[in-house]
Amino acid sequence: MFQTYEEIKRWRHDTMPSVADDHFQLNAFHDQVMYQTVGxxxxxxxxxxxTTPAPFAFFLMGSAGRFEQSVWSDQDHGIVFDGVDQKYFLKLGEEISHGLAIVGYELCEGKVMASNSLWCQSVDSFKEQIVGWLEEASWQSLRNFSILFDSRVLNGDEELLLQLKREAFSVLEKEPHLYARLMENFEFIKKGVGVFGQLLPEQRQGMKGEIHLKETAYFPYVNAIRILALRNGVSAAPTLERLVSLADTHPFVNEYEQDFRKLLDFRLRFRKEATNYEKVHLLPIAQLSKQDKQALKYLIKRGNQLFSKAKSVLKEEGAL
Known part of the structure; x- marks a missing residue:
């Protein structure tokens, strides 16, 4: 269909306005743009x-892995392969990263990309890495583990990625004390509503008067559902899919699904005109009507409530 990255870039630019109002259409479009780029x-x-020397899977992580991208997104991806030729797949990862940057996806500052050997490994090597991350249980190693868990295959053999997730579930089943460390890792959530019910804007340089939607409103939902997914062996990455999978064992999550959908819609409604990735999560509070402020405060409070409930569930189950 496309011969060059520049052609895909033009297609992305021309088509984005027509899908930017609908979360599912937007993310399906991102998938197509990235799939064509990988091709x-x-x-x-x-x-x-x-020729590619072994079966492999190119997978997405972060918001792309969770099918939760906004209009702008940076790159978070990896490659898992069934073989020993890492050099070949690192070359492929470098080319994919290069292509995606041309198309419109910023390079990841943390280098969470298939061009980095940490995120481009054989199945066996990745399994060893997962065990190592969980054994070390440092803030960074658990962050890397969580990033990998929020993943789904865009191109290639899905079974390869599933093997990695099964390895993670196996380790956690044997070492349930790790949930306490994971929960500590997930608890770094920026406060969005003050004691007097006011929205708390950023104080960092260049962000004053703006609220960081991702850090204050979005992360509590994502982190709460991720820890429950880990606990219940749910391999799906999208938060909405995880909510559906968890509904039978934890019926209380049903009441938060609509809240999360509203938050995704809220973000698109106000940030679809953002001009770059840095700005897509920052919302000027002055732009909001009184009704919008109330809606956002409600969604923030509900996310924090969900996170507290998830923590209570793990305590009741003896995992914390």
Whole structure:
């Protein structure tokens, strides 16, 4: 369909306005843009390096992995392969990262990309990495583990990624004390509503008067459902899919699904005109009507409530 990254970039630019009002259409479009980009990268590397030497999966992480991107997004992705030729797949990862940057996805500042050997490994090596992260249980190693868990395959063999998630579930089943460390890791949530019920704007340079939607409103939902998904062996990455999967064992999550959907819609309604990735999560409070402020405060409080309930569930189950 497309021959160059520049063609995909133009398609992305021309089509984005028509899908920016609908969360599901927008994320399906992001998937198509990235899928086409990966296709060009794969063809280019095969022409230079030869046929792909082993089965592999190119997977998305972060908001892309959870099918929760806004209009702008940076890159979070990896490659898992069934073989030993890391050099080939690192080359593929470099080309994919290069292509996605041209198309409109900023390079990840933390280098969570398939061009980084940490995120481009064989199945066996990744399994060892997962065990190592959980054994170390430092803030950074658990953050890396959580990033990997929020993943889904965009191109390639889905079973390879499932093997990694099964390894994670197996370790956590044997070492339930790790949930306490994970919960500590997830609890770093920026406060969005003050003691007097006011929205709390950012105080950082260049952000004053703005509230960081991702850190204050969005993370409590995502983190709460992620820890429950880990506890219940749910391999799906999207928060909405996790909510559906958890509904039978934890019926209370049903009442938060609509809140999370409203939050996704709220973000699109106010930030679809953002001009870059940095600005897409920052919402000027002055832009909001009184009704909008009330709605946002409600959604923030509900997210914090959900996080508290998830923590209570793990305590009741003896995992904390």
């Amino acid at each position: 060009i990268a794969k063809t280019k590397v095969e022409s230079e390096q030869g």
